Amino acid sequence: MTTKNCNPKDPAFWEEYAKDLQKGPVNKKCMKPDTWDKAAATYDDLDRCADYRNQVNAVIDILQQKGALDKENFIIDIACGTGTYAVKMATKSNKVVCLDISSGMLQKLREKAEKLQLSNIEILQQDWHEFHANDKYDLVFVSMTPLLRSPENIRRFLDLSRRFLSIVTWAGVRENQLLKKLYREIMGKDLKQHGHDMILPFNYIYSLGYAPHLTFFNGCWERLRPARTQAENFIWRLELYRPLAREEKELVINRVESLADSDGMVSVTTRVRTCLMLIDKKEIEFSCS
Numbered sequence: 001m002t003t004k005n006c007n008p009k010d011p012a013f014w015e016e017y018a019k020d021l022q023k024g025p026v027n028k029k030c031m032k033p034d035t036w037d038k039a040a041a042t043y044d045d046l047d048r049c050a051d052y053r054n055q056v057n058a059v060i061d062i063l064q065q066k067g068a069l070d071k072e073n074f075i076i077d078i079a080c081g082t083g084t085y086a087v088k089m090a091t092k093s094n095k096v097v098c099l100d101i102s103s104g105m106l107q108k109l110r111e112k113a114e115k116l117q118l119s120n121i122e123i124l125q126q127d128w129h130e131f132h133a134n135d136k137y138d139l140v141f142v143s144m145t146p147l148l149r150s151p152e153n154i155r156r157f158l159d160l161s162r163r164f165l166s167i168v169t170w171a172g173v174r175e176n177q178l179l180k181k182l183y184r185e186i187m188g189k190d191l192k193q194h195g196h197d198m199i200l201p202f203n204y205i206y207s208l209g210y211a212p213h214l215t216f217f218n219g220c221w222e223r224l225r226p227a228r229t230q231a232e233n234f235i236w237r238l239e240l241y242r243p244l245a246r247e248e249k250e251l252v253i254n255r256v257e258s259l260a261d262s263d264g265m266v267s268v269t270t271r272v273r274t275c276l277m278l279i280d281k282k283e284i285e286f287s288c289s
């Protein structure tokens, strides 16, 4: 990083810091719809993991306790994916607009909304960068998306909110031993996943004068999948860095298949720490007179 401005209370410091986060090939790939279309089929496998479900439920509870979820409220879930949070928010609010660039992810959301008979979900397949809203929303919700690496996006999220902005993202720990091993073996160096973290959203919003509430979650996210599906998921993850040759893909498949149990299943766990940041714009409107 070549930061010249040394004042972290100045938003410009974080605007400069963020330039490096947006440069890499992973960031560019994670903005493309086909990357997420490929991931959509198995994205919700995580719903079977208790630590993940507990985190999602805790986020919903906190939003409700703080008044961000209310039967009167209009909500937008930006980069909603398969709607893990959106379907829960829809049962506690007036309407949830769900925006995402990936048709594959949104198709999964559509199926869930139909199954749960949720008629107050509006789905918009759109690139956030091309989205222009006429209205503001009571709650703007953004979770686990590369859009959070850009201060410009964060400012737009704040502008779009009438009162609450809620951000969920990684917070310093994201460790999958098998992925690390495969990455080392194939790329010849250690895997670094520092780009996607609460550091930027928290500090940028703080430097803009807000006082965000933070809640951290520690967890072990286990995915139990057929060996082939697990291997394909690792190939997807590794190809965010660069395309793999046929032999490299075979290496991944062989490594993963060697771990299969008698039913052909492989369990993979990621040690994680994530964070919910909640901003209530009303809280900074106070005076001493």
Ligand SMILES: C[S@@+](CC[C@H](N)C(=O)[O-])C[C@H]1O[C@@H](n2cnc3c(N)ncnc32)[C@H](O)[C@@H]1O
Binding pocket: 030, 031, 032, 033, 036, 078, 079, 080, 081, 082, 083, 084, 085, 099, 100, 101, 102, 105, 126, 127, 128, 129, 142, 143, 144, 145, 146, 147
């Ligand atoms: C890891 S998923 C997170 C999904 C969901 N928010 C969650 O927490 O489960 C990242 C999502 O960001 C979406 N995304 C990436 N770039 C986008 C963009 N420019 N506009 C809208 N959505 C985008 C992807 O399509 C994908 O569904």
